[in-house]
Amino acid sequence: GEDVEQSLFLSVREGDSSVINCTYTDSSSTYLYWYKQEPGAGLQLLTYIFSNMDMKQDQRLTVLLNKKDKHLSLRIADTQTGDSAIYFCAESIGYSTLTFGKGTMLLVSP
Amino acid sequence: EAGVVQSPRYKIIEKKQPVAFWCNPISGHNTLYWYRQNLGQGPELLIRYENEEAVDDSQLPKDRFSAERLKGVDSTLKIQPAELGDSAVYLCASSAGDNSYEQYFGPGTRLTVT
Numbered sequence A: 001g002e003d004v005e006q007s008l009f010l011s012v013r014e015g016d017s018s019v020i021n022c023t024y025t026d027s028s029s030t031y032l033y034w035y036k037q038e039p040g041a042g043l044q045l046l047t048y049i050f051s052n053m054d055m056k057q058d059q060r061l062t063v064l065l066n067k068k069d070k071h072l073s074l075r076i077a078d079t080q081t082g083d084s085a086i087y088f089c090a091e092s093i094g095y096s097t098l099t100f101g102k103g104t105m106l107l108v109s110p
Numbered sequence B: 001e002a003g004v005v006q007s008p009r010y011k012i013i014e015k016k017q018p019v020a021f022w023c024n025p026i027s028g029h030n031t032l033y034w035y036r037q038n039l040g041q042g043p044e045l046l047i048r049y050e051n052e053e054a055v056d057d058s059q060l061p062k063d064r065f066s067a068e069r070l071k072g073v074d075s076t077l078k079i080q081p082a083e084l085g086d087s088a089v090y091l092c093a094s095s096a097g098d099n100s101y102e103q104y105f106g107p108g109t110r111l112t113v114t
Helices: none
Strands: A004-006 A009-013 A018-024 A031-037 A043-050 A055-058 A061-066 A071-076 A085-092 A104-109 B005-007 B010-013 B019-024 B031-037 B044-050 B053-056 B065-068 B075-079 B088-095 B109-113
Touching: A004 A085, A009 A018, A018 A031, A018 A085, A018 A104, A031 A061, A043 A055, A043 A061, A043 A071, A071 A085, B005 B088, B010 B019, B019 B088, B019 B109, B031 B075, B044 B065, B044 B075, B075 B088
Parallel strands: A009 A104, B010 B109
Antiparallel strands: A004 A018, A018 A071, A031 A043, A031 A085, A055 A061, A061 A071, A085 A104, B005 B019, B019 B075, B031 B044, B031 B088, B044 B053, B065 B075, B088 B109
C-alpha cells in the first residue's frame, strides 16, 4: 500500500538552509510533490518532480529524489521567516490521487 | 485568474444536523477533488470527479456523505447527519485535463461538530 513518512518538526534560523525529508513506499509513484500550508489556508503547490528525475531546482527550492531509497528532500536556501509553515510531501501514480504525509512544521526564527 | 473558491470558510453545527460545502474550481479544470484533512494530518481523498462523473469515491462514507457535480463545473459535498468525528477541514482541489498532475487547492471549509 501507499505510505508517506515525514519528520514532524524542523527549526532553523533565518538565513540558514532548511532541508525537509520524506520517504515513500510505493515504487510505482510517478510524481512526487511538495506543498506548503500556512495557518488557516489551503495547500499551495510549491514544486514537483517526475520519478525519472534526480533533481529539480526552482529559485530557492531544490528537490532531490533518490528513487533507490525512495527518499525525497526539499531544500530551501536562505530561509526566511515567511517560510514558516507546514510542508507536505505527496506522491501520485500517473494522474491519480495524491497520497500525503502528515506534514513537517518548519519554524524559522529571526 | 481566480483560484479554487470554497464556501463557507467556517461552519459550526450540532451533531445529527446536515451540512453542505460548495466548491467552484479553476475555470477550465475538468477534474475536481474533495479531500478531508483531520487535525495534524495530511489531506485524504474523499471523491474525485472527471467532469460530471465520480471516478473514485472509494473513500467516501456513503452512509452519510454525498457529493454532486451536475454540470461538470461547481460541486457540493453534503454530510447528513453529521457526527462529532466529522470535525475537520474539507478541501477542494482542481486540475486541468492536460496537466492533471498539478492540483490546486482552495482555502478549505473548517467544520466543527458539537
